[in-house]
Amino acid sequence: MFRFFLGRLGLLIPTFLGVTIVAFGLVRILPADPLELLAGERGMSPERKAELMRQMGMDLPIWEQYLAYLGNLFQGDLGTSFASKRPVLDEFLQLFPATVELSFCAILIAVAIGIPLGILAAVKRGSFIDQTVMGTALIGYSMPIFWWGLLLIILFSGILQWTPVSGRISLMYFFPQVTGFMLIDSLLSGEKGAFLSAVRHLILPSIVLATIPLAVIARQTRSAMLEVLGEDYVRTARAKGLPPHRIIGLHALRNALIPVITTIGLQVGVMLAGAILTETIFSWPGIGKWLVDSIARRDYAVVQGGLLLIAAIIMLVNLIVDILYGLVNPRIRHN
Amino acid sequence: MALLEIRNLRVEFDTAKGPFRALDGVDYTVDAGEVLAIVGESGSGKSVAMLATMGLLPDTATITADKMEFEGLDLRTLTPKQRRKVIGKDISMIFQEPIASLNPCFTAGYQLEEALKVHTNLSGRQRRERVLELMRSVGIPEPERRMNSFPHQMSGGQCQRVMIAMAIACAPKLLIADEPTTALDVTIQKQILDLLMQLQRDSGMALIMITHDMGVVAETADRVIVQYQGKKMEEADVLSLFEAPKHPYTRALLAALPENATGDRLPTVSDFAKSFAAEEARA
Amino acid sequence: MSTSPKADSSALVEKLERESRNATRAMLAEFWYYFSQNRGAVIGLAVFLVLVVTAVFAPLIAPHAPDMQYRDSFLVPPVWQEGGKWDFLLGTDPVGRDMLSRLIYGAQYSLFIGCVVVFVALTGGVIIGLIAGYMRGAVDTFIMRIMDIILAFPSLLLALVVVALLGPGLMNAMFAIAIVLQPHFVRLTRAAVLAERSRDYVVAARVAGAGHFRLMFKTILPNCLAPLIVQATLSFSNAILDAAALGFLGVGAQPPTPEWGTMLAEAREFILRAWWVVTFPGLAILITVLAINLVGDGLRDALDPKLKRS
Numbered sequence: 001m002f003r004f005f006l007g008r009l010g011l012l013i014p015t016f017l018g019v020t021i022v023a024f025g026l027v028r029i030l031p032a033d034p035l036e037l038l039a040g041e042r043g044m045s046p047e048r049k050a051e052l053m054r055q056m057g058m059d060l061p062i063w064e065q066y067l068a069y070l071g072n073l074f075q076g077d078l079g080t081s082f083a084s085k086r087p088v089l090d091e092f093l094q095l096f097p098a099t100v101e102l103s104f105c106a107i108l109i110a111v112a113i114g115i116p117l118g119i120l121a122a123v124k125r126g127s128f129i130d131q132t133v134m135g136t137a138l139i140g141y142s143m144p145i146f147w148w149g150l151l152l153i154i155l156f157s158g159i160l161q162w163t164p165v166s167g168r169i170s171l172m173y174f175f176p177q178v179t180g181f182m183l184i185d186s187l188l189s190g191e192k193g194a195f196l197s198a199v200r201h202l203i204l205p206s207i208v209l210a211t212i213p214l215a216v217i218a219r220q221t222r223s224a225m226l227e228v229l230g231e232d233y234v235r236t237a238r239a240k241g242l243p244p245h246r247i248i249g250l251h252a253l254r255n256a257l258i259p260v261i262t263t264i265g266l267q268v269g270v271m272l273a274g275a276i277l278t279e280t281i282f283s284w285p286g287i288g289k290w291l292v293d294s295i296a297r298r299d300y301a302v303v304q305g306g307l308l309l310i311a312a313i314i315m316l317v318n319l320i321v322d323i324l325y326g327l328v329n330p331r332i333r334h335n
Numbered sequence: 336m337a338l339l340e341i342r343n344l345r346v347e348f349d350t351a352k353g354p355f356r357a358l359d360g361v362d363y364t365v366d367a368g369e370v371l372a373i374v375g376e377s378g379s380g381k382s383v384a385m386l387a388t389m390g391l392l393p394d395t396a397t398i399t400a401d402k403m404e405f406e407g408l409d410l411r412t413l414t415p416k417q418r419r420k421v422i423g424k425d426i427s428m429i430f431q432e433p434i435a436s437l438n439p440c441f442t443a444g445y446q447l448e449e450a451l452k453v454h455t456n457l458s459g460r461q462r463r464e465r466v467l468e469l470m471r472s473v474g475i476p477e478p479e480r481r482m483n484s485f486p487h488q489m490s491g492g493q494c495q496r497v498m499i500a501m502a503i504a505c506a507p508k509l510l511i512a513d514e515p516t517t518a519l520d521v522t523i524q525k526q527i528l529d530l531l532m533q534l535q536r537d538s539g540m541a542l543i544m545i546t547h548d549m550g551v552v553a554e555t556a557d558r559v560i561v562q563y564q565g566k567k568m569e570e571a572d573v574l575s576l577f578e579a580p581k582h583p584y585t586r587a588l589l590a591a592l593p594e595n596a597t598g599d600r601l602p603t604v605s606d607f608a609k610s611f612a613a614e615e616a617r618a
Numbered sequence: 619m620s621t622s623p624k625a626d627s628s629a630l631v632e633k634l635e636r637e638s639r640n641a642t643r644a645m646l647a648e649f650w651y652y653f654s655q656n657r658g659a660v661i662g663l664a665v666f667l668v669l670v671v672t673a674v675f676a677p678l679i680a681p682h683a684p685d686m687q688y689r690d691s692f693l694v695p696p697v698w699q700e701g702g703k704w705d706f707l708l709g710t711d712p713v714g715r716d717m718l719s720r721l722i723y724g725a726q727y728s729l730f731i732g733c734v735v736v737f738v739a740l741t742g743g744v745i746i747g748l749i750a751g752y753m754r755g756a757v758d759t760f761i762m763r764i765m766d767i768i769l770a771f772p773s774l775l776l777a778l779v780v781v782a783l784l785g786p787g788l789m790n791a792m793f794a795i796a797i798v799l800q801p802h803f804v805r806l807t808r809a810a811v812l813a814e815r816s817r818d819y820v821v822a823a824r825v826a827g828a829g830h831f832r833l834m835f836k837t838i839l840p841n842c843l844a845p846l847i848v849q850a851t852l853s854f855s856n857a858i859l860d861a862a863a864l865g866f867l868g869v870g871a872q873p874p875t876p877e878w879g880t881m882l883a884e885a886r887e888f889i890l891r892a893w894w895v896v897t898f899p900g901l902a903i904l905i906t907v908l909a910i911n912l913v914g915d916g917l918r919d920a921l922d923p924k925l926k927r928s
Contacts, residue, residue, distance in 0.1 A: 018767035026783060135658070138915070142907040144859055146866045147882055147900025150889050154897075158890045232435040238391055239430075240450050240501065241423030244415075254440040273772035277863055291775070292867060295782040307779055311770045330440060330485040 008322045012315055019315075023308040024069050027300045028062065078305035083297050088305035092287060097180025098168060099286030102278070103271045105202055106209035111264060114214045118221025118260075123248060125226065133218065140215030145274055149208040149281040156204060163200050166283035170197040205282045209274050213267040220263040224256035231255070258329050265321025269314045338509060338541050339365040339388070339426075342402035346383050349395045357383045357396075359565040365541050367508065370532075372544045372556035372573070374588065380565040381545050385511045389428055390418050406508070424454040427502035431514040433494035437486035443470075443497045444482030450504040469500040474530060492523035496530070503534060510535070511543045516551065528554060549592050553577060561585045652920035659916020665909035673725040680719035681707070684876040688714040693892045709894045711885065717894065720876035721902050727877040728858045728906055731792055735857035736850050738796040743803020744846065748834045750804065751811025762808070765801035773798040774860055781869045788871040791864045792857075799853045806849055810842030844921040851914035855907045862903050878903045 053059050060068070072079070078088040121133040157165045164170065168182045175189030183202070186194035228234065229252055237251040275288035283289065287306060294302035346358040358380040365371050373381045387398045388410065403410040405426060413421070430436045438446060444466055451462045470478035473496040486494055495515060502510055512531060516524035532555055535542045544555055552559055552573065559576045561568040561584060569582040580586045653659055672679060694710040695702045696717075702709065708717040750761040768776070773795075780794035781787075814820060815838060823837045864870035865879025873884055878899040885895035 014763055015766045015770055018763060019770050022767060022771075026779060138658075138911055139904070139908060142855065142859075142904060142911050144862055144866075144879075144900055144903045144907070146863060146879075147896070147903065150882070150886065150896050151900065154889055154893050158893075232430060232432055233438040235391055236430065236436045236498070236501075237438070239389060239423060239428045240453065241419040241421070242449070242453055243419060246453075251438050251441075255438070269772045273774035276772075276774060276778065277866070280867065292778075295778060296868070298782075303779055303782070307771065307775065310772065310775060314772065315770055328440075331487050 004326050005323060008319055012319060016312065016315060019308060019311045020070060020073065021066070023304050023311070024066050026307070027304045028065070073308075078308065079301035081294075081299055081302050083294070083299045083302070088302055089309075091290065091302070092306065092309055094180070095285060095287050095290050098182070098284060099272075099275050099279070099288060101181045101183065102202065102205055102209060102284060102286060103268070103275060105206040106271060106274075107213060107264070107267065109206055109210035110213035110217050110267065113210075114217030115221050115257075115260065118218040119225055119248065119253065119256075121218070121222045122225030122229065130222075134222065137215040137218045140211050141219070143211050143215075145208050145211055146277040146281055148211060149204070149278060152204050152208060153281070163204050168198065168201050168285065169194065170201075173197060205278050205284055208281070209271060209278045212270060212274060213264075216267060216270070217260065217263060221256065221260050224259045225252060228252045228256045254328075258325065261325055261328060262321060265318055265324075268317045272310055272314065336407060337364045338367045338369075338406060339363065340402060340404050341384070341388065341400055344384060344387065344398070344400040344403065346380070346387050346392065347397045349397075354397075357565055358387070361562070361565075361567045363560065365509065365543060367541055368539045370535060370542045370544065370555055370557045372546060372552040372559045373562060374546060374549065374552055374559060375562035376547060378564065379562040381562050382513050383565075385428065385513060385543060385545060389422055389426065389511070390415075391428075419453075423450060424505040425507055426509045426511065427505070427507045428511040428513060429495070429498045429502050429515050432518050433491050433498050434486055434489075436498055437494055439486055442483050442485055443489065443494075447482075447497065447501050447504065450501050454505045465504070469504055470497075472534075473497075473500040473503075474526075475500070490523075491519050492527065495519065495523075495527055499527075499530065499534070503538070503540075506538065507540055509541045509543065511545070513545045514547070515544075517546075517548075531555070549588060561588065649920050653916050656916040656919055658912045659919075662909040662912025662916065665905065666913060669725050669906060669909070670729065672722055673729045676722050676726055680716075680722040681705075682716040682719040684715065684720045684723040685874050686715060686719075688716075690714070693888070693895070695892070696894050708898055709892075711881070711895050712888055712892075715874075717898055720881060721878070721898055723876045724878045724881065724899065724902060725906075727788070727871060727875065728861070728903070731788070731795075731861045732854040732857050732910075734792050735796045735799065735861075736854050738793075739800040739853055739857075740803055740846070740850055742796070743800040744807050744839070746800075747804040747807025748811055748839065751808040751815065752830070752834050752838075758808070761804065765804050768798060768801045771798075773856075774863055777860055777864060778867065778869065781864060786869040786872060788861075788875065788877065791861055791870040795857050795860045795864075798860075799856060802849055802853065803846065806845050807842060810845060811838055814838050814841050848914060848918045848921060851910060851917055855910040855914065858903065858910070859907055 050059075076089060078092075080087055081091060084091065117133050117137070121130040124130050153165055156163045169186065173186070173189070173191055173194045175185060175191060175194065178185050178188055182198040183195065186198040225248075229248075233255075234247060234252055237247045242251070272288070275284075275286060276292055277288070278284065279286045279288035280292050287310070291303065291306045294306065341361075341363040343360045343362065344358055345356065345360055348355045348357055361380070361384060363371075363373075363384065373384070375381045383392070383396075386392050387396070388403070388405075390410075390413075392398065398411075400411060405421065408421065410418075410421075437443065441449075444463075447466045447469060448462050451457055451465055455462075457465060466482060467478045470481060475481050475493060475496050481489070481493070486497075489497070499515075510531075515531065516527050519527060528551065531542065531544075534540075542555075544551065546552060556573045558570070558572050560570045561576075561582065563584050568584045569576070569580070571581070576585065577589065580589055688710065691703065691706065691710050691714045693712055694706050694714075696709045697704055697707050699709075706716050706718070708721070710716055711720070746761055750758040776798050777791070777794040780797065781790050784790040784794070811834075820833065820837055823833060828837060861870055862877070862879030862882070865877050865881075866883045868883055871877035871880045873880055881899040882896060885892075885899070889896045
């Protein structure tokens with residue numbers, strides 16, 4: 001198991017170095033010139049430009065610049081935002097809990113609904129239920145979520161007025177940020193109604209962000225279950241006289257979940273991409289919105305740093321999923 | 336009264352190309368403590384009959400029979416819940432592929448204990464003791480250690496022993512063994528057969544041995560049913576079958592045994608197909 | 619024997635060719651049989667064909683020019699709602715352009731985006747994948763590492779950054795999406811090539827003296843087509859979705875282009891006042907993507923012999 005872990009880690013290191021090259025290179029090589037943006041509309045004198053270039057180390061050869069960048073990276077320095085003049089890492093860490101909270105709720109919804117639906121569809125294969133579930137899942141899978149979010153806003157915020165349009169909590173409530181997770185902080189604050197307000201703000205964005213992962217998980221669970229239900233050991237379980245819930249919920253599901261876990265892990269990447277759209281629609285102050293705003297502002301230090309951090313998170317999650325995969329699959333655990 | 340009595344069993348499968356009749360009006364009778372062998376090639380419907388008895392056929396199968404009784408209990412009208420009380424307790428079954436038949440995600444001990452959990456009222460400790468006892472009785476060395484092994488960590492022969500232990504866990508009256516040795520090494524085949532026969536003698540349970548191997552039949556069975564393409568060709572006690580086979584198909588099967596071969600070519604069943612097809616037509 | 623050996627052999631070649639043509643035809647017939655069994659896939663194909671016709675004949679079908687602004691008709695609701703006009707069946711947008719006409723022209727963009735992105739990603743991916751799988755060794759490792767790196771980023775984010783840096787616009791958006799979709803084709807092709815290259819028929823072709831190019835493109839490639847076709851369909855719908863998302867974020871097609879995602883971005887501020895300017899473009903995207911995904915599912919089932927039997 002430990003060697004399995006080391007092997008995975010060994011594969012990650014060159015990929016991570018590659019990711020740093022991409023993050024570094026994209027911003028340096030492509031035609032946009034960050035200095036011009038820094039100068040703004042008024043332009044800049046050539047002397048001032050040269051001065052700035054020297055300050056930022058941009059007069060050095062490109063590989064020296066990269067090594068300097070890498071050196072800074074390992075000291076936790078991802079550059080400074082042009083717009084806010086604050087370190088990119090600080091901004092990221094401040095906004096990240098909002099995205100984690102949203103993504104976590106979304107993945108929870110997707111798993112809690114997707115897996116049972118997939119099981120149901122597989123067990124009732126070919127029935128009306130199966131066709132409805134799979135049809136709905138395909139619609140979810142094909143959904144342009146930015147439009148789906150707008151539709152839900154029209155319905156629940158516009159017509160029914162059940163949920164707020166944007167933000168994480170009503171402006172009425174003020175309390176200190178302890179964990180950065182609004183659901184927890186609002187409970188800790190002890191203010192009446194704060195938690196409920198946080199939930200009402202969270203619900204629509206979570207549903208929107210959960211849509212595609214839910215569809216993917218339901219489809220994957222169904223096909224994994226169908227495969228497993230035809231296996232010899234399921235016949236053995238039936239021959240033992242086990243009740244259906246034990247055959248399906250234990251013997252079949254335990255095996256079917258192995259590929260589903262990988263799928264769930266892959267959804268984290270899908271989620272972070274989806275967060276870009278979801279957070280933009282709902283003005284959710286997380287890293288997705290931060291990146292979109294920074295791109296609009298051409299704040300390339302933020303774009304570079306954000307790109308790198310998100311890729312790092314996805315790689316980390318995939319590593320965790322690989323380990324989990326090894327843990328639930330005895331065939332890997334013991335070899 | 337016979338332990339298991341089936342009259343005129345028919346099984347049809349819905350397929351993309353229309354219904355396919357796998358079994359066409361076959362009778363089976365098994366008495367308590369008896370060893371019955373059902374022989375035939377693949378496609379003869381020998382497994383289908385027993386899977387139908389167990390209620391293990393997929394939904395695409397249509398099963399009809401004039402009579403289908405186990406200890407006087409009508410198997411045709413059982414609800415799934417009633418059937419689960421019988422299956423795995425009074426009738427149990429072992430299969431051809433022992434490794435694939437055990438769940439890869441659970442230990443051998445867990446899967447054994449599970450059978451006891453559904454069918455008995457034993458306490459947790461009693462169950463674990465019984466598991467060890469069962470594993471010893473099927474000849475698994477170091478049962479305390481093997482209990483915690485996963486199927487992929489054991490050999491095919493050991494997996495089949497676990498399957499057998501699971502099948503006899505609740506002291507069944509009838510054990511159905513569906514080609515129990517086909518997937519095993521030749522040396523292991525003999526051991527598993529000996530184990531099955533010993534368990535059968537000790538417990539007095541009835542045993543149905545489904546096989547295509549005439550050698551297995553000779554070694555184990557009291558009585559033999561020969562099947563071909565979903566029909567019963569011949570039924571006889573084992574001595575008279577080997578000494579004086581009545582049906583040409585049985586003669587063909589026996590002639591196909593390597594030890595009966597003469598000349599430089601092994602005869603095959605299809606060499607005889609014409610002769611018994613003609614006999615069929617006359618009958 | 620009156621015929622010459624040469625005539626004999628040419629007759630034989632002809633016979634072989636005829637047989638191979640018949641086999642191909644039988645294969646296609648079998649494929650169509652399985653595909654047509656899948657009701658959803660047939661519906662998806664029909665919808666897709668309607669879209670293609672709409673896109674091709676847009677100038678004939680659309681009642682108005684897509685960028686014509688009717689100054690007296692801002693935010694006219696659809697015809698069935700109070701205040702609707704028969705001139706504008708699905709209403710007008712905030713600057714008085716006919717929604718229906720813009721949607722019809724939008725079909726052109728979506729299909730164009732899908733075709734171009736899939737073509738670029740597929741050709742690039744297949745060539746790189748063939749090279750990686752065929753060459754093995756260091757070349758393979760190098761290529762696959764690069765693909766891992768691209769796949770380490772969420773595709774939409776990477777596309778967003780690439781477009782932001784190249785400058786907003788439809789062409790750059792398509793280029794960026796093709797880049798992020800292409801590793802899937804590389805992986806698939808490489809895996810198929812690795813699986814096929816040790817097969818007897820490939821060895822036989824090599825022994826018969828087939829060159830590298832012939833081996834790669836004429837011997838191996840046709841046998842890895844099935845997964846590639848399925849992936850191409852999936853990529854087609856992904857490309858449309860991602861391009862619309864980029865349009866929505868303001869870095870894809872630029873206004874006044876009637877691209878569906880861009881239309882949504884323009885309409886966003888009116889969502890609580892005029893539901894139709896938001897609803898219809900998104901519905902168009904959903905229907906298009908859904909139709910293509912239905913076809914993709916059907917193709918996968920019809921081309922995958924493992925699923926066929928069950």
